[in-house]
Amino acid sequence: MAKKLSPPEVMRNLAIGYWVARLVHIAAKLKLADLLKKGPRTVEDLATAAGIQPQALYRILRALASVGVFAETKNQRFKLTPLAATLQTGIPASMHAWALMINDNWGWDAWKELLHGAKTGEIPFLKAHGVPLFEYFEKHTEDLQVFGESMTSISVTENPAIAAAYKFSGISTLVDVGGGHGSLLATILKTNPTLKGVLYDQPSVIARAEKDQHVTAKGIVERCRLESGNFFEAVPKGGDAYIMKYILHDWNDEACVKLLSNCRASMNEKGKVLVVDNVIAPGNNPSWGKLLDIQMLIIGGRERTKKEFAAMFAEAGLKLTRVVPTKGPLSIVEGVRA
Numbered sequence: 299m300a301k302k303l304s305p306p307e308v309m310r311n312l313a314i315g316y317w318v319a320r321l322v323h324i325a326a327k328l329k330l331a332d333l334l335k336k337g338p339r340t341v342e343d344l345a346t347a348a349g350i351q352p353q354a355l356y357r358i359l360r361a362l363a364s365v366g367v368f369a370e371t372k373n374q375r376f377k378l379t380p381l382a383a384t385l386q387t388g389i390p391a392s393m394h395a396w397a398l399m400i401n402d403n404w405g406w407d408a409w410k411e412l413l414h415g416a417k418t419g420e421i422p423f424l425k426a427h428g429v430p431l432f433e434y435f436e437k438h439t440e441d442l443q444v445f446g447e448s449m450t451s452i453s454v455t456e457n458p459a460i461a462a463a464y465k466f467s468g469i470s471t472l473v474d475v476g477g478g479h480g481s482l483l484a485t486i487l488k489t490n491p492t493l494k495g496v497l498y499d500q501p502s503v504i505a506r507a508e509k510d511q512h513v514t515a516k517g518i519v520e521r522c523r524l525e526s527g528n529f530f531e532a533v534p535k536g537g538d539a540y541i542m543k544y545i546l547h548d549w550n551d552e553a554c555v556k557l558l559s560n561c562r563a564s565m566n567e568k569g570k571v572l573v574v575d576n577v578i579a580p581g582n583n584p585s586w587g588k589l590l591d592i593q594m595l596i597i598g599g600r601e602r603t604k605k606e607f608a609a610m611f612a613e614a615g616l617k618l619t620r621v622v623p624t625k626g627p628l629s630i631v632e633g634v635r636a
């Protein structure tokens with residue numbers, strides 16, 4: 299049985315969390331999992347394929363193997379483990395894009411400003427990069443692509459849980475506001491064969507969605523329209539429901555009220571808004587939402603409690619009707635015209 303660690307030992311390990319995170323990032327960057335998908339290989343062989351020094355690679359792989367990512371078989375030969383396998387590209391539920399995006403240098407530069415932001419109220423990302431996140435992406439299209447793919451990668455387990463948790467049968471047209479590459483909308487349309495969908499996002503993202511496999515799949519493409527624009531100006535008209543996943547958490551309350559008001563103005567008479575986000579519960583339990591909230595603090599957004607959602611809904615002329623939990627970490631916060 300593993301020895302129970304003392305509090306200083308646990309704290310030592312917590313404090314080096316970024317070492318492991320950075321190693322996982324390097325493994326993703328070098329596509330080491332892809333290089334091992336046909337079976338074990340020697341470090342020499344891997345180093346040549348990855349264009350990296352063999353001794354450094356050996357130490358990187360040995361450290362990763364100590365936390366279950368890759369395993370050494372014999373004579374400096376490494377193989378995939380179930381954890382390492384998630385870093386392969388092009389597989390269902392791949393975590394490659396997430397591992398690549400979440401520890402990329404642009405994110406690190408913003409995290410360096412977290413304490414400054416906490417002291418001054420400045421948005422750390424703005425201090426680091428001079429522009430808000432989504433403006434930054436307009437000039438860094440490669441980062442935007444990896445960001446889009448990383449959202450799809452963390453959505454693989456979340457989307458089926460969302461589609462299963464909510465009864466979409468009473469809805470005829472569903473608008474996915476800030477729907478990214480369309481993986482959520484495609485999942486919901488697949489499980490609701492008569493539902494029509496509108497995927498709405500910024501022009502550069504919609505251009506990418508048109509080439510991606512989600513809303514272009516047979517059986518989906520016929521029922522799905524793609525529209526681009528700025529959701530702070532307007533959202534497509536005539537929807538019965540406006541779903542927004544991981545959208546409100548990117549923004550401050552004022553911006554969210556504007557966006558919710560735009561949905562209210564465009565939706566059909568009995569229309570609904572469906573906000574899909576973490577709903578923060580009280581208590582000290584481990585929580586994906588409470589940690590993701592710090593990433594949001596860095597870009598100027600926040601995760602919210604039910605009460606905080608209700609207050610923003612009220613300001614936008616909406617009434618929070620219920621919170622529908624999903625089997626994943628996210629909940630669906632439903633609202634109608636007040």
Ligand SMILES: C[S@@+](CC[C@H](N)C(=O)[O-])C[C@H]1O[C@@H](n2cnc3c(N)ncnc32)[C@H](O)[C@@H]1O
Binds near residue numbers: 499
């Ligand atoms: C965190 S991602 C969420 C994507 C998707 N809903 C998901 O869960 O995978 C936020 C999305 O909002 C879009 N977005 C940001 N600002 C926007 C704006 N002003 N108008 C339209 N879309 C915007 C981004 O392009 C991005 O696709």
